[in-house]
Amino acid sequence: MPRKRNVVKLMLMNLRLVFKNLSPILIASLVLLVWSCRDSDKNETKKMAVVVSTLNNPWFVVLGESAAERSRELGYEATIFDSQNNTAKEAEHFENLIAAGFDAILFNPTDADGSVSNVNRAKQAGIPTFCMDREVNSLDGPVTQIISDSFSGCVELGQYFVRQLNKKGKYVELLGLVGDNNTWNRSKGFHSVVDHFPELEMVSQQSADFDRSKAMEVLESVLQSNPDIDAVFCGNDAMAMGAYQALVAAGKADSVKVFGFDGAEDVMNAIGDNKITATAMQSPKFMARTAAELADKYLKGERDMSKKMPIAVEVVTKENISEFGAYEGSTE
Numbered sequence: 001m002p003r004k005r006n007v008v009k010l011m012l013m014n015l016r017l018v019f020k021n022l023s024p025i026l027i028a029s030l031v032l033l034v035w036s037c038r039d040s041d042k043n044e045t046k047k048m049a050v051v052v053s054t055l056n057n058p059w060f061v062v063l064g065e066s067a068a069e070r071s072r073e074l075g076y077e078a079t080i081f082d083s084q085n086n087t088a089k090e091a092e093h094f095e096n097l098i099a100a101g102f103d104a105i106l107f108n109p110t111d112a113d114g115s116v117s118n119v120n121r122a123k124q125a126g127i128p129t130f131c132m133d134r135e136v137n138s139l140d141g142p143v144t145q146i147i148s149d150s151f152s153g154c155v156e157l158g159q160y161f162v163r164q165l166n167k168k169g170k171y172v173e174l175l176g177l178v179g180d181n182n183t184w185n186r187s188k189g190f191h192s193v194v195d196h197f198p199e200l201e202m203v204s205q206q207s208a209d210f211d212r213s214k215a216m217e218v219l220e221s222v223l224q225s226n227p228d229i230d231a232v233f234c235g236n237d238a239m240a241m242g243a244y245q246a247l248v249a250a251g252k253a254d255s256v257k258v259f260g261f262d263g264a265e266d267v268m269n270a271i272g273d274n275k276i277t278a279t280a281m282q283s284p285k286f287m288a289r290t291a292a293e294l295a296d297k298y299l300k301g302e303r304d305m306s307k308k309m310p311i312a313v314e315v316v317t318k319e320n321i322s323e324f325g326a327y328e329g330s331t332e
Helices: 002-021 024-042 058-073 087-099 116-124 150-164 181-194 212-225 237-249 265-272 284-299
Strands: 047-052 077-082 104-107 129-132 144-148 169-175 200-207 231-234 257-259 278-281 308-311 314-317
Touching: 047 058, 047 087, 058 077, 058 237, 058 284, 077 087, 087 116, 104 284, 116 129, 129 284, 144 150, 144 284, 150 181, 150 231, 150 257, 150 278, 150 314, 169 181, 169 212, 169 237, 181 200, 200 212, 212 237, 231 237, 237 257, 237 265, 265 278, 265 314, 284 308
Parallel strands: 047 077, 047 104, 104 129, 129 144, 144 308, 169 200, 169 231, 231 257
Antiparallel strands: 278 314
């Protein structure tokens, strides 16, 4: 014990000698250096994480890139994370960005129920989350959820569907991810109209996970047992393009009407070329920019935000396509 005390005394004496021999100017410089380091820590650029369900779909690429771009315009570092439609991958992203000390999360969930725990974990770590396009089944976790009014959009799309088929015919419905509320909101909106017409018969309803290739495979299989369909209603534009490819391969592209949902560039072009009948336009750019701006306001102290912000959706057809731009609402 006495030996340890002697060592400590010796260290203190050495420190006193060091500072005694330093000039006042050097000491002042060291103090200024310490304070400048503290100030630089305070002024360190804040970071926004953009967590997107998948980048294997041009629509979500636009969503993610628009969110990151607006974040950078507002002065933040922004990093995009691809969950690959996998809740486990999404959870891994959240663990990493929490550990890395991100200041906010602009979030496009993979699953309405499965993503809740990730949002809650971020909240417990003091990181606010802002949902874009897709929602989670929690009003407590996210600061706000900016989502398209899918139900109302598909009510209007269903009305156009009925008129195009003259209230009769056989059709197939391709659903998106079964764990995504958008899938069911779109389906319910569509059926709230179409089911009132008994001569419109749904011969098959199957999930294609919002994926183009899977939609093509699913419809090719359905056509084997139902070759005489009149239309295909798809829960997003990627599936609409996959369905169209299947119809081309089966020699039925001219006789079967295809309906999508998103306002993706390839479908907008296909509507202009009379390949796709209609889609419902939602704006990933607007939702992404809004999420970034709300996150910025929140980090600056604003707390008065609605828990949900539904964005209107517009039906795009051959007749009105000139009024729209890809991934954007009406230009009027």
